[in-house]
Amino acid sequence: MSVDAHLRAVLDAVTALPVETAPLGAAIGRVLAADVVAGIDLPLWDNSAMDGYAVRAVDTAGASEGAPVRLAVIGEVAAGHGDDPQLSPGAAVRIMTGAPLPSSADAVVPVEQTRAEGEPGDWAEHRVTVLRAAQPGAHVRRRGEDVVAGERIASAGEQLGARRAAAIAAAGVSEVRVRPRPSVAVITTGSELRSSGAPLERGQIPESNSVLLAALLAEDGIEPVSVAVSDDDASGLAARLARIDGRVDAVITTGGVGPGLHDVVRIALAAEPGVRAVRVAVKPGQPQCFGRLRGGSLIFALPGNPVSAAVSYELFVRPALRHLQGASRLHRPRVPATVDSGWRGSADRTQVLPVRVRSTPDGLRCAPAVEPRGYSHAVGRHGAAEGYAIVEPGRGDVAAGETVETVVVAW
Ligand SMILES: Nc1nc2c(c(=O)[nH]1)N[C@H]1C(S)=C(S)[C@@H](COP(=O)(O)OP(=O)(O)OC[C@H]3O[C@@H](n4cnc5c(N)ncnc54)[C@H](O)[C@@H]3O)O[C@H]1N2
Ligand code: MOO
Numbered sequence: 001m002s003v004d005a006h007l008r009a010v011l012d013a014v015t016a017l018p019v020e021t022a023p024l025g026a027a028i029g030r031v032l033a034a035d036v037v038a039g040i041d042l043p044l045w046d047n048s049a050m051d052g053y054a055v056r057a058v059d060t061a062g063a064s065e066g067a068p069v070r071l072a073v074i075g076e077v078a079a080g081h082g083d084d085p086q087l088s089p090g091a092a093v094r095i096m097t098g099a100p101l102p103s104s105a106d107a108v109v110p111v112e113q114t115r116a117e118g119e120p121g122d123w124a125e126h127r128v129t130v131l132r133a134a135q136p137g138a139h140v141r142r143r144g145e146d147v148v149a150g151e152r153i154a155s156a157g158e159q160l161g162a163r164r165a166a167a168i169a170a171a172g173v174s175e176v177r178v179r180p181r182p183s184v185a186v187i188t189t190g191s192e193l194r195s196s197g198a199p200l201e202r203g204q205i206p207e208s209n210s211v212l213l214a215a216l217l218a219e220d221g222i223e224p225v226s227v228a229v230s231d232d233d234a235s236g237l238a239a240r241l242a243r244i245d246g247r248v249d250a251v252i253t254t255g256g257v258g259p260g261l262h263d264v265v266r267i268a269l270a271a272e273p274g275v276r277a278v279r280v281a282v283k284p285g286q287p288q289c290f291g292r293l294r295g296g297s298l299i300f301a302l303p304g305n306p307v308s309a310a311v312s313y314e315l316f317v318r319p320a321l322r323h324l325q326g327a328s329r330l331h332r333p334r335v336p337a338t339v340d341s342g343w344r345g346s347a348d349r350t351q352v353l354p355v356r357v358r359s360t361p362d363g364l365r366c367a368p369a370v371e372p373r374g375y376s377h378a379v380g381r382h383g384a385a386e387g388y389a390i391v392e393p394g395r396g397d398v399a400a401g402e403t404v405e406t407v408v409v410a411w
Contacts, residue, residue, distance in 0.1 A: 001278050001279065001280055001281060002280075002281050002350070003280060003281065003282050003315060003350045006278060006280045006288075006290070006316065007315065007316060007319065009278075009290070010290055010316050010319070010320050011319065011320065011323050011330070013290075013291065013292060013298065014298065014320050014323045014324055015324075016033075016179060016323065016324060016325070016326040017179045017180050017182065017249065017324050017325065017326070018179070018180075019033040019034070019177050019178070019179055019326075020177070020178065020179070020180060021175050021176070021177055021178075022175065022176060022178050023174060023175055024160075024165060024168055024169055024173070024174055024175065024176055027160050027165075027176050027178045028160050028161075028162075028165050029159065029160060029161075029181075029221040030159070030160055030178040030179065030180070030181060030221075030325065031157065031158070031159050031160070031178060031179055031322075031325040031326050031327045032154055032155065032156050032157065032158050032159075032160060032176060032177065032178055033156055033177040033178055033179050033326055034156050034176075034177035035152050035154065035155050035156055036152070036153055036154040036155075036168050036171075036173055036176060037149075037150050037151060037152050037153065037171075037173075038147045038148065038149050038150065038151050038153050038171035038172070038173070039149060039171055039172035039173050040149050040171060040172040041143050041144035041147070041148050041149050042144065042146040042147040042148075042170060042171060043141050043142070043143055043144070043145065043146060044143065045100045045101075045143050046100065046101040046103075046140055046141065046142055046143050047098055047099060047100050047101055047140070047141050048095045048096065048097055048098065048099055048101055048108045048139060048140065048141070049097065049108065049139045049140065049141050050097055050108050050110040050111075050139045051095070051096050051097050051110065051111050052094075052095060052108045052109045052110040052111045052112075052113070052114070052139065053071070053073070053092040053093065053094060053095060053108065053109045053111070053114060053128055053130070054077070054087070054092065054093045054095040054101055054102050054105035054107075054108055055071060055087070055091075055092045055105055055106075055107050055108070055109055055130070055134055056087055056089065056091075056104065056105060056106060056107070057106050057107040057133075057134045057135060057136040057137075057138065058089075058136075059071060059089060059090055059091075059092075060107070060109065060130050060132075060133045060134045061133055062133055063130045063131065063132055063133045063134075064131065064132065064133070065131050065132075068115070068129045068130060068131050069129070069130045069133075070127055070128070070129050070130070071090055071091060071092040071127070071128050071130060072090055072091050072092065072126070072127060073091075073092050073093070073094060073124050073125065073126055073127060073128050074087070074091045074092070074093060075093050075094070076093060076094040076095070076096075077093060077094070077095050077096070077099040077100060077102065078095075078096040078099050079096055079097065079098035079099045080099075081099055081100070082100070084100070084102055084103055085102050085104075086102070086104050087102055087104040087105050088104075092109075092128055092130075093105065094123060094124075095108060101140055106136045106137065106140070107134035107135065107136055107137060107138040107139065107140060108134070108138060108139035108140055109130050109132070109134050109138075109139075110139060111123065113130065113131050113132045114128050114129060114130050114131060115128070115129040115131060116128060116129070147167075147171060153167050153168060153171055154167065154168060155328075156177075156326070156328075157326060157327055157328030157329075158327075158328065159327060159329075160176070160178070179324075179325045179326045180325075181221060181222050181223075181325065182222060182248075182249040182250055182321050182324045182325065183225045183247075183248040183249050183250075184217055184222055184224045184225065184248060184249065184250045184251070184252060184321070185224060185225055185226045185227075185228075185244050185248045185250075185251045185252070185297075186210055186213045186214060186217075186224045186226070186227045186228070186251075186252050186253075187227075187228045187229075187230050187237075187240065187241075187251065187252070187253045187254075188207060188209040188210045188213070188228075188229050188230070188253065188254045188255060188304075189229075189230045189231070189232070189237065189253060189254065189255040189256045189264060189265055189304070190207075190231065190255045190256065190304060191231040191262070192204050192205050193205065193206075193207035193229055193231070194206060194207060195207060195229075196208065196211070207229050208306055208379055209254040209255070209304065209306055209309050210227045210228075210229055212306060212309060212310055212313075213227075213252055213254070213309070213313065214227050216310070216313050216318070217321075220318060220321060220322075222321065225247075225248055226244070226248075228240070232264065233264055234264040234267035234268040235268070237256075237264050237265065237268040238268040238271065241268065241293060241299070242295070244297065245293040245294060245295030245296070245297045246293075246295025246296045246297055247295075247297070248297050249297065249298065249324060250297060250298040250299070250300065250317075250320070250321065250324070251293070251297050251298070251299045251300070252299075252300045252302065252313075252317060253265050253299070253300070253301045253302065254301075254302045254303065254304050254309045255303070255304030256301075256304065257277070257287045257288060257289055257301050257302070257303055257304070258287050258303070258304075259287075265289065265301045266287075266289060266301070269289045269291075269299070269301060272291065272293055272294060272299075273294070274291045274292040274293065274294065275289050275290065275291030275292070275293065275299055275301075276289065276290060276291050277289045278290065281348060281349045281350060281393060282311070282312075282315065282349055282350045282351075282352060283346050283349040283350065283351045283352065283376075284303070284305060284307055284308035284311055284352070284375070284376035285302070285303060285308040285309075285311045285312040285315065285352070285376075286303070286308075286349070287303050288300070288301060288302060288303065288312060288316075289301035290316070298320070300312070300316065300317050300320070302317070303376075305376035305377050306376075306377065306378075306379035306382065307354065307370070307375055307376045307377065307378055307379065307382045308376045310382065311352045311388065314352075314388065314407070314409065315352070319331055331407075332407045332408070332409065333407070334390065334405040334406065334407055335364060335405070335406055335407075335408065336363070336364070336403045336404070336405060336406070337355070337357060337363070337364035337365055337366040337387075337389070337403065337404060337405075337406040338362070338363065338364070338365045338366070338401065338402070338403055339365075339366060339367070339389075339398055339399070339400055339401065339402050339403070339404055340365055340366065340367035340400060341367055341368065341400050342397060342398045342399040342400045342402070343368055343372035343397070343398050344372060344373070344397050344398075345391055345394075345395050345396045345397045345398055346391070346393055347393060347394055348393050348394070349393055350390065350391070350392060350393055351389075351390070351391040351393075352388045352389070352390055352391075353368055353370070353372055353375075353388060353389045353391065354368070354369040354370050354375065354378075354381070354382050354385030354387075354388055355367060355368055355369055355385060355386070355387050355388065355389045355406065356368075356369050356384060356385065356386050356387075357386040357387040357406060357408050357411070364406060364408075366387065366389055366404065366406050368389075369381055369382065369384050369385040369386075370382060370385070385409075385410070386408060386409065386410045386411060387406050387407055387408040387409050387410070388406065388407050388409065389404040389405070389406050390404070390405045390406070390407065391404055391405075
């Protein structure tokens with residue numbers, strides 16, 4: 001089955017989680033389920049862009065260093081002040097950045113363009129000398145010039161990142177409609193696995209896929225509800241799955257999906273009518289199981305090879321988790337990168353090669369982070385990968401200087 005066909009099957013099986021209302025602060029990082037419209041104009045009133053003097057521009061006409069204009073200072077407005085002092089001809093008001101422009105003023109003269117009794121930049125008590133003519137509108141931020149009340153400032157399907165959340169807060173909106181973060185359980189399997197750092201006997205290795213998956217989920221804003229390392233047999237694993245089935249949105253397992261005698265995940269899942277074992281035409285990540293357990297939880301049974309698990313997460317699990325959250329963008333952008341040193345292509349599988357990626361004035365460049373001949377086990381060098389080069393089947397060998405599609409995952 002092609003990568004696209006498997007991805008389609010996965011996404012078809014996923015429906016977005018139910019919508020809820022959340023305070024903005026609790027919704028950061030989540031995906032909006034409804035458009036957000038501004039509650040107020042931004043700015044909310046005409047205000048000053050500079051510390052200086054609010055003036056009637058006409059009163060400063062012709063002002064210059066050689067022929068300054070003197071105005072009477074009749075008051076002050078600072079940010080937060082509600083005063084609206086009336087400027088008669090020849091008057092000025094000290095005004096601070098962000099303070100409402102008096103309704104009878106139409107321009108601001110920055111303090112640096114004025115003189116008081118002493119140096120330019122000093123503040124005048126009673127009379128200010130204006131050294132430059134102000135045009136109407138100078139240094140004034142107009143009401144609604146950024147956003148007008150009722151304007152859409154964020155859309156359903158968009159993620160609430162820092163900028164968007166700040167825009168929503170600024171527009172006076174304190175609650176948003178969002179979907180929850182999916183609840184996910186991680187189970188890695190294998191009787192050879194020991195906690196990292198524990199003494200190892202022959203045949204035993206440090207367990208790393210649980211770290212990988214918990215960290216990948218964390219990068220996507222999801223804290224797994226449980227992370228287990230299992231050395232169960234197939235019936236023990238089935239019992240373990242039954243205990244969490246229906247209590248989480250998705251279960252991710254690694255290992256035990258091959259045709260081996262002890263590949264317990266494949267054996268346990270064979271009894272699940274809603275789960276299919278597939279061979280995806282991808283390198284690495286070929287054997288997988290996917291579907292829905294009887295209790296309703298989605299299950300992604302990924303291969304145990306660490307790079308295969310990471311690639312499978314990127315290609316299938318991450319888009320599915322984003323789809324669960326109603327995200328309109330499921331995939332990271334694929335960007336062309338020029339290859340520094342080439343590798344052998346695959347005739348019949350989509351090749352996903354961990355690469356180091358660097359940015360140059362001529363665009364991105366990439367180089368294999370692993371030995372391209374075989375790397376599904378190469379957890380060590382995979383650690384330095386910053387992205388994956390994605391090479392469609394049948395393209396042939398990839399030569400230095402050619403361009404490949406790349407997803408950057410760690411910058
Ligand atoms: N006869 C065949 N053998 C294999 C095939 C095949 O088609 N026919 N496929 C190969 C491919 S491709 C993959 S990928 C693996 C899939 O194997 P499993 O999912 O059953 O994975 P395991 O055998 O459990 O482990 C593979 C490898 O990864 C290490 N591993 C597993 N879990 C962890 C972990 N949590 N932390 C660190 N390392 C882990 C494990 O020790 C093995 O070295 O099958 C091939 N074989
Ligand atoms: O498909 Mo396996 O995941 O190549 O290593």
